[in-house]
Amino acid sequence: MSEVTMRVNGKSVSGQVENRTLLSTFLRDSLGLTGTHIGCDTSQCGACVIHVDGAAVKACTMLAVEAEGADVATIEGQANADGSLNVIQQAFQDHHGLQCGFCTPGMVMSAAALLKDNPRPSEAVIRKYLEGNLCRCTGYHNIVKAILAASGQSVDAIAAE
Amino acid sequence: MYDFEFERPESVTDAVTSLQSEGAMPLGGGQTLIPTLKQRLNSPSKLVSLTAISDLQGVRLDGLNTIRVGGATTHETVAKQAVQHYPALADLAGHIGDPAVRSRGTIGGSLANNDPSACYPAAVLASDATIVTSQREIAADEFFDGMFATVLEEGEIITTVKFPIPVAANYQKFLQPASRFALTGVFVAKFNSSVRVAVTGASEDGVYRWSEAESLLSADFSPVALDGAHVSPDSMISDLHGSPEYRASLVKTLTKRAVVAAS
Ligand SMILES: Cc1cc2nc3c(=O)[nH]c(=O)nc-3n(C[C@H](O)[C@H](O)[C@H](O)COP(=O)(O)OP(=O)(O)OC[C@H]3O[C@@H](n4cnc5c(N)ncnc54)[C@H](O)[C@@H]3O)c2cc1C
Ligand code: FES
Ligand code: FES
Numbered sequence: 001m002s003e004v005t006m007r008v009n010g011k012s013v014s015g016q017v018e019n020r021t022l023l024s025t026f027l028r029d030s031l032g033l034t035g036t037h038i039g040c041d042t043s044q045c046g047a048c049v050i051h052v053d054g055a056a057v058k059a060c061t062m063l064a065v066e067a068e069g070a071d072v073a074t075i076e077g078q079a080n081a082d083g084s085l086n087v088i089q090q091a092f093q094d095h096h097g098l099q100c101g102f103c104t105p106g107m108v109m110s111a112a113a114l115l116k117d118n119p120r121p122s123e124a125v126i127r128k129y130l131e132g133n134l135c136r137c138t139g140y141h142n143i144v145k146a147i148l149a150a151s152g153q154s155v156d157a158i159a160a161e
Numbered sequence: 162m163y164d165f166e167f168e169r170p171e172s173v174t175d176a177v178t179s180l181q182s183e184g185a186m187p188l189g190g191g192q193t194l195i196p197t198l199k200q201r202l203n204s205p206s207k208l209v210s211l212t213a214i215s216d217l218q219g220v221r222l223d224g225l226n227t228i229r230v231g232g233a234t235t236h237e238t239v240a241k242q243a244v245q246h247y248p249a250l251a252d253l254a255g256h257i258g259d260p261a262v263r264s265r266g267t268i269g270g271s272l273a274n275n276d277p278s279a280c281y282p283a284a285v286l287a288s289d290a291t292i293v294t295s296q297r298e299i300a301a302d303e304f305f306d307g308m309f310a311t312v313l314e315e316g317e318i319i320t321t322v323k324f325p326i327p328v329a330a331n332y333q334k335f336l337q338p339a340s341r342f343a344l345t346g347v348f349v350a351k352f353n354s355s356v357r358v359a360v361t362g363a364s365e366d367g368v369y370r371w372s373e374a375e376s377l378l379s380a381d382f383s384p385v386a387l388d389g390a391h392v393s394p395d396s397m398i399s400d401l402h403g404s405p406e407y408r409a410s411l412v413k414t415l416t417k418r419a420v421v422a423a424s
Pocket of ligand 2: 038
C-alpha cells in the first residue's frame, strides 16, 4: 500500500492505494468520480482519457502511484464555475455529438487537450487527433462538427455531407 | 494484475540500485507493460518508474550531426523537440499510436520491448544509432535479438539513444488501424557515403536491414533503382491483416515511397 496525494480538478486529494491500483480505479472507486469511463481496460478505446499535468492520458493505463504530486483533470471539472456546460460540452449537445454518451467523457477530454494546443484545428487534424477515441454510436461526424464549432469555426462544410 | 512494490527514484544510480532486487523491472510509460501486467503475463516483484529521472528526459543536439534522446523521453516530446534536428524521427514519434499513448510511452520502453511491429526499432537500426545503457554502449546492429527480445540484461536501463543525423531520411508507416502500430513500416536513411534501410512489421525475426536495397540505393538513390530488387515472403509475419506475400510487396513499395519522400 502507498499513500498518494494529487490535485484532482483543482482540489488536493489523498488516499491509500495498492501499488497496482490504476488511476482510473482510484478516480472512480476511491473518489467517486465515475465520469471517467472504462470501455475496454486494454488501452484501446479512449473512454478513460483524462489530463495529467495538462496532457491527455488513458487513466486505465497509468498507476495511481504514478500520479503522485500530479495535477489531474477529469470530466467532472470541465463545466463552468456556475455549473453550466463549457463550450466543448455545449457544442457536443448542440451538434448531437453523443448518442449513448459512453465515449463522451473521453471525447470531451481529448477535444480539450487538442484545443489547448491548437485552438483552430482543421477537420483533418481533429479526425487524426481522435484516432484513440472510439465511438460505437455516432459515426464520429457530429463529434468532429462539435469540436469545429467549439473552436469557433463554421461547420457548414461538413454539415452538408 | 498482481501487486508489486513501487519506487520512483530521481537518479539513474538509484534506479540501478532499486532494480537489483530479484524480479524488479523498470517502468517507462507503461503503455505496453501495464496492459501486460493486467493480463498477468508478467508478475514483477517491484516496478521502478523511470519518469522522475530528469537525466533521462528530452532531446538535445550533440555536436553538429548527432542528437541524444533521453531514455525516458515520451513520443510526444520527441515529436516536438526533434523536429528541427531530425524531422523524420520527429515525424515517426508523432505518428505512434494516438495522442494519449504518445504522452506516456517512451523511446526506452519501445526499444526494450522490441515489438515486431513497433516504429522506433526501424529508426534506430536505419540511423545506425547507439543505445547507451546504465552499463555500456550498444550499436543498433547488435541490440535487437528477434521478436520481443534484445541484448539488454536484467536491470539494465536504456539511458540515452544517440542518433547520427542522416543527410535525408523518411519513415513510411503502413498503418494497421486496429492496433495503430505499423502493419509494415520502412525507414530509409541516407548518409554521405551509404544508405541504410530498416524494415519493421514484416519479419518473424523482428526489425531487420534490407541489404539488397541498401546497396542499390547507395549506388543510385532513386525509386527505380529498386525495380529489379526481390523481397522474399519466406519467414514473414502472417496474420489476419496481411499474408507474407502482401508484406513482402509492402516492403518494396514502402521503401520506394520513402526514397521519393526523402529525395
Ligand atoms: C493503443 C496503442 C497504440 C500503439 N501504437 C504504437 C505504434 O504505432 N508504434 C509503436 O512503435 N508503438 C506503439 N505502441 C506502443 C507504445 O509506443 C509503447 O509506449 C512502447 O512500446 C513502450 O514504451 P513504454 O514507455 O510505455 O514502456 P513500458 O510499457 O513502461 O515498458 C515496456 C518494457 O520496456 C522496459 N523498459 C521501459 N523503459 C525502459 C528503459 N528506459 N530501459 C530499459 N527497459 C525499459 C519495461 O521494463 C518493459 O519490459 C502503442 C501502444 C498502444 C497502447
Ligand atoms: S478504458 Fe482506457 S482506453 Fe479503453
Ligand atoms: S455516443 Fe455511444 S459510444 Fe459514442
